[in-house]
Amino acid sequence: MFRLTREPISIADHARAIADPHSGGYVDFRGCVRNHHLGRDVRRLHYDVYELLAISEGQRIVDEALARFDIDAVSCIHRVGDLEVGETAVWVGVGAAHRDAAFAACRYVIDEIKNRVPIWKHEFYADGTSSWVGCDGCSHAHGEHRYRQQTAVPGVGSAGQTRLSEAHVLIVGVGALGCPVADALVGAGVGRVSLVDGDHVELSNLHRQGLYVETDAGAPKVDAARRRLVERNSSVRVDGYASMLDEPLWRRLIDEVDLVLECTDSADSKCRVSRWCKAASMPVIVGGVHQLSGGFYVSPLSVDQGVCWDCLSGLSADCGQAGVLGPTPMMIGAAMAGEALRRLMRMNSPLTGRWTVLDLAGGHFASFEPASRPGCTCLSPANSDSGGVERTTLDPSLIWLDLRTDAERVREPLPDAIPVSPDALLSGFPLDANQAYLLVCARGRRSGVAARALRDRGLQNVWSLAGGTEAANRSTSRNLPHKGVSAAADAQSIA
Numbered sequence: 001m002f003r004l005t006r007e008p009i010s011i012a013d014h015a016r017a018i019a020d021p022h023s024g025g026y027v028d029f030r031g032c033v034r035n036h037h038l039g040r041d042v043r044r045l046h047y048d049v050y051e052l053l054a055i056s057e058g059q060r061i062v063d064e065a066l067a068r069f070d071i072d073a074v075s076c077i078h079r080v081g082d083l084e085v086g087e088t089a090v091w092v093g094v095g096a097a098h099r100d101a102a103f104a105a106c107r108y109v110i111d112e113i114k115n116r117v118p119i120w121k122h123e124f125y126a127d128g129t130s131s132w133v134g135c136d137g138c139s140h141a142h143g144e145h146r147y148r149q150q151t152a153v154p155g156v157g158s159a160g161q162t163r164l165s166e167a168h169v170l171i172v173g174v175g176a177l178g179c180p181v182a183d184a185l186v187g188a189g190v191g192r193v194s195l196v197d198g199d200h201v202e203l204s205n206l207h208r209q210g211l212y213v214e215t216d217a218g219a220p221k222v223d224a225a226r227r228r229l230v231e232r233n234s235s236v237r238v239d240g241y242a243s244m245l246d247e248p249l250w251r252r253l254i255d256e257v258d259l260v261l262e263c264t265d266s267a268d269s270k271c272r273v274s275r276w277c278k279a280a281s282m283p284v285i286v287g288g289v290h291q292l293s294g295g296f297y298v299s300p301l302s303v304d305q306g307v308c309w310d311c312l313s314g315l316s317a318d319c320g321q322a323g324v325l326g327p328t329p330m331m332i333g334a335a336m337a338g339e340a341l342r343r344l345m346r347m348n349s350p351l352t353g354r355w356t357v358l359d360l361a362g363g364h365f366a367s368f369e370p371a372s373r374p375g376c377t378c379l380s381p382a383n384s385d386s387g388g389v390e391r392t393t394l395d396p397s398l399i400w401l402d403l404r405t406d407a408e409r410v411r412e413p414l415p416d417a418i419p420v421s422p423d424a425l426l427s428g429f430p431l432d433a434n435q436a437y438l439l440v441c442a443r444g445r446r447s448g449v450a451a452r453a454l455r456d457r458g459l460q461n462v463w464s465l466a467g468g469t470e471a472a473n474r475s476t477s478r479n480l481p482h483k484g485v486s487a488a489a490d491a492q493s494i495a
């Protein structure tokens with residue numbers, strides 16, 4: 001449970017609520033108001049909050065902790081409003097039968113709360129002045145100093161740095177390629193990085209996976225990587241998913257992400273991810289390494305025109321069994337990260353749309369435009385573009401189905417649409433073959449994928465809103481339209 005309160009937090013009451021003879025024990029974290037910050041005497045503070053979003057995001061973090069760790073109960077209470085020095089500002093309690101899981105879950109919850117929940121701290125000092133802590137203004141000033149060598153590069157500047165800070169990159173696989181990629185992107189100030197990897201750290205990884213140290217052995221890679229990356233740059237939001245990238249997770253992330261880097265050592269994953277990206281018009285960079293050589297492919301600017309890893313098969317091998325010298329993936333990963341930064345900052349690169357090989361054994365560096373493999377499934381019409389499922393307006397004669405998350409709906413209400421998650425829609429949500437539906441999400445990727453899947457199942461009257469609510473907002477001066485009463489009534493009748 002996650003709660004906000006304006007009253008002093010009674011820790012004893014909350015601790016009693018999570019106590020359970022089955023767990024046997026609990027750990028808790030208590031954050032208090034400090035009397036100093038950056039050398040200044042703090043007298044009191046005020047927490048401002050965006051309440052609806054804070055509650056939904058806080059509850060999501062608590063639910064994530066319950067799903068990820070072997071624990072029995074989690075509770076988190078955050079104060080808002082005015083606080084005096086010494087008062088409890090936030091309290092997290094975790095009940096579990098195993099102390100390792102309890103400590104890990106408690107740390108996860110407090111880290112995520114600090115990173116993701118929209119609560120802002122306003123400090124008041126002994127000298128009568130005050131300032132916001134960790135707000136955009138302060139982090140901007142920090143950023144100018146931190147990135148000055150980067151913004152000095154021609155073509156970057158503060159505009160490029162801003163583009164990086166607004167970008168969200170998905171890194172699939174945090175192994176030999178994913179480590180240098182994540183390290184470079186987080187260091188460069190990419191605003192949000194999501195890591196997906198179901199593996200645990202092993203000692204045999206350490207010679208080539210620089211984010212990990214000996215004491216990480218046995219830990220999920222995404223947790224160890226996240227810990228290190230947040231230490232490298234605390235202004236970057238780093239999310240970790242300790243699983244393989246399956247279709248439900250892809251559908252969840254697809255609309256929020258600007259660029260995908262496929263960094264696993266699995267040819268299956270590279271084929272799947274590169275094909276999904278092509279189908280969703282998502283820019284992707286895919287890499288592979290083998291002993292002393294490796295290569296990577298950067299999708300072209302018209303991303304639906306690129307090839308998939310299947311088309312590239314024969315050009316690279318996996319490092320899993322064949323062995324690899326550590327510096328090979330470090331070099332390939334660094335080059336992939338460089339291409340990612342240029343793509344995000346909209347800088348031209350001669351490697352865009354090309355397969356680039358670095359062969360340290362033979363001393364060769366080469367780059368060429370690869371051809372599609374005749375007969376490859378990535379060339380089928382359903383995979384190559386929007387497949388003719390797109391509508392460009394919020395047509396009121398269609399029944400609108402809103403595939404966005406609760407948090408997205410709070411930010412941008414679309415009251416006449418029926419809320420349904422993409423997973424629920426594709427697993428038995430009742431649709432009437434005689435009705436016409438318009439699927440809506442934030443950017444049109446989740447809705448496009450779902451519309452094509454429903455078309456494949458024989459439902460021909462299903463459409464996707466091109467560009468999602470963001471595009472609709474741009475064309476209607478930031479006010480999403482309401483439907484007429486009769487269309488809304490129709491929608492209600494099938495809910």
Ligand SMILES: [Zn+2]
Pocket residue numbers: 307308309310311312372373376377378379
């Ligand atoms: Zn292909």
